[in-house]
Amino acid sequence: MGDKKKQKLQPNQQQYQAFQQKREIKRPIFKNCIKAFLIGGLICLIGQLISTFYIYQFNFTEKTAGNPTVATLIFITMLLTGFGVYDRIAQFAGAGSAVPVTGFGNAVISSAIEYRSEGFILGVGSNMLKLAGPVIVYGVFSAFIVALIKTILTQWGGF
């Protein structure tokens, strides 16, 4: 919490928060980092194996194997999410299962399952990207900014 926010609090609120914080169970950050590193690494290893499989078994190159690999990982995530396993892995792995493409897949798939009770159009259709939407919005936006900078530099900067 920022200092700016803390200043707005009354003295009794500050006192209570400090009192409460002393008794709060802390997030085991170091342990979480290790777990995230191991599980995140494991997911990447599986991705690499799938990628290698596509390169050696089919006519994919290192460049073109990316798409089928991502699709396969998302398919596996879909099964794990649907069977209720992915959220349990995530409670253990934290960022390790959230950062790879499987985390993105899980965010879309879990939303799609959850809003099924509200119908296909207004339920699944409009809520599917509820969690993953911001990633797409800001991903596209930052790509646009980077492309703009690159264009300015190469067209008029003479680089």
Added chain:
Amino acid sequence: MLQGHQSWIFENRPSILSTGTVGGPFEAKGKIPEAFDILHEDMWINQDSWEKAQQKMLEEAIQTTLKKGRIEKEKVEFLIAGDLINQMTPTSFAASTSSIPFLGTFSACATSMESLALAASIINAKGANYILCAASSHNAATEKQFRYPTEYGGQKPPTSQWTVTGAGCALVTQNGAGPSITSATIGKVADMGMTDPFNMGGAMAIAAADTIEAHFRDMQIDPSYYDLIITGDLGHVGREVSLDLLHDRNIPIDAEKYVDCGIAIYREDQPVLAGGSGAACSAIVTYGHFLQEVMKGNLKRILVAATGSLHSTLSIQQKDPIPCIAHAVSIEARGEHI
């Protein structure tokens, strides 16, 4: 009758004639499966949405209560109930199928004791002969509304709590068989500027401490009066914070006599982090477990302070702090009250 600043004494001794509790599969594996009249194997309960499943559980809790009390539905004057879902949809729909005159109540997870206090107050004033009061919650419906989709993989911090799937109902009547409701203290909303919805126990602890302190002040008694002081769903964090707060305020509560429904309902090895929560938590554990102990004679006097965190998804998104409340109701075995 008003006592002190914010408490009622029920001199006509309204009593709890019967109770009904319903739970889900995760609760069945918990510490107190015997507290439930009905346990479901499936979270869906043969319904096509989580909200309807919650409605179903509430209906079953009401039916069970009536059956155990041997009272026909038509004899019940009012149903006082509430839940956590937007506009209390499950409760309103259950009230519609039960067709009992209905008053909706909302104090988040303190709804159970708000309803019980109001029911006792109406009965005490001879405004009714039979009142049903109930509270319900469903883990997945609550997760969906307040947090993330059920299957979303987000790591929860150790301070977060697990919403109970279930419903608890009690039938309050004029001085009859069953434990008496002797007094109640209505809590103030406390806002300590806490903003983390994954640490509701820590936010609600102050409300519990305030209401318990107010109860002892208004009733001019001390903690030794009660065999057990029960909080609603503070979890491990909130229980410790509130107990230390009460000790700081010179209210010497014995740690062994200070229990929490959120801790009592699940086993230590279940992945509930800081403990259970939800509107059904205090209702089920109080009606299904502690009240039975009172009836068996193992406990004489208990004080139940249910705690509620009154935030909404909107207030959290807009970075507002979490306002919290607690309501306390005193329940005593027959012949034990002064």
